Amino acid sequence: MDLFASPPAEDALDLADSLWHWMLTSGVRIVVILLVAALLSGAASWLLRRFFRTMIEGSSKLTSTAGFVVKRDRRALMAAQARRAQRAETLSNVARNVASMSIWAVALVMVLSEIGVNIAPVIASLGVLGLAAGIGAQTIIKDVVAGVVMLFEDIVAVGDVVDLEYATGTVEEINLRVTQVRSVDGVLWTVRNGEIIRIGNMSRGFANAVVLLDLDPASDNTQVTEVLEQVTAEFTTDPAWVDVVQGDATVSGILGVDGSHVQRRVLVQVAPGEQWGVEQELRRRITAAFREAGVSFALPRFSDVAQKG
The missing domain is CATH 3.30.70.100 (Alpha-Beta Plaits)
Structure with a gap:
């Protein structure tokens, strides 16, 4: 018996027909999924970049309070604008990365389903892991969400003199999780964003x-x-x-x-x-x-x- 004999012509034709049929059905769907994911990722990146650019332009305008235009030193205005631009760029990168990862994760699951992989156990495992991570990191999530809101609404900027209830002084650093304030006596206080209930800003308006x-x-x-x-x-x-x-x-x-x-x-x-x-x-x-x-x-x-x- 010749082990290297060619397979029958009928088997080769069946294999070619099956492959062709898969290419016309699942193959086409996979290509469409990848194209849609790429388009959505690009559109989300463009929209988020445009949103943050609009936020910078809107926050850089002089505001009016009680009929008086706020007057600030030109160097202070330039520093504040640079800080807003840096902060907005950071948020833009984070938001675009999260959006892209989410879109491609969904696309990967859909592609695995088209290939024939049973994705139900994968989704169930991811759900359990996500629930466990959410319970364990709920404090961090609370701080990050509060930090994002503070940055979006431009409530506090570096250099502002603020009263955060827990600390009063000049803001030296703001990130997604904590805000650092230097008090008059030189102590650097670090306050979690999720714990900030009220903010008294003494550097806004008048x-x-x-x-x-x-x-x-x-x-x-x-x-x-x-x-x-x-x-x-x-x-x-x-x-x-x-x-x-x-x-x-x-x-x-x-x-x-x-x-x-x-x-x-x-x-x-x-x-x-x-x-x-x-x-x-x-x-x-x-x-x-x-x-x-x-x-x-x-x-x-x-x-x-x-x-x-």
Whole structure:
């Protein structure tokens, strides 16, 4: 018996017919699946890139708050724009990679099904693994989702002065899982994004410079008002501060009075982040004006001195 004899012609024709039939059915479907996956992957990549580009362009425009256009240093604007672009590019790459992997994973499963592989056990195994991973990493998933929302909505940017309830200071780093804030005393706080319930941003829109004054009860209220109005009028028209001030100063009436002091308040709307410098300058000018006008500040109460002692 010749082991190397050629197979019968009928078997060869049957094999060719079966192969041709498979090519016309499953083969064509596999090609279509791959083409559709490639098209969907390209379309998703283009749409995501365009979405993030639109987000950058929209967030780079100056916003208006209470009728005043936010004024910021040109270098600060350029740095903020570069940071947004970098962050958006990172998110774009992550989103495009996730979309592409998801599309091609579905395409692979469909191709395996066309080849004849039983995909039911594979899908069941992937479901169990996904459920276990989701339960084990639910905290991380929560942090990442919160970080994505924060980045999308541009709630916080690097360089902003914020109050995250758990930490207050200047934002130094933001990623998908944590936000890092440097406090005034130099401590670097790391807060998980999923734990942030509220955010107080002191670097957006405008800020209020607030100066509280405790005055001697014997002070002439009319004279105090005249001095404060004169000081604030000179300050808001000073060329050195005119770019910082965003509104007229407000001099309050008597906020509180007791046997030891009378309290007044001066409020000036300024550019975000400038309130502390403005408060110091106002205190300096008010102190000098009060000294010249003979207006006295309230003496510290005995209870306060005892507590400090």
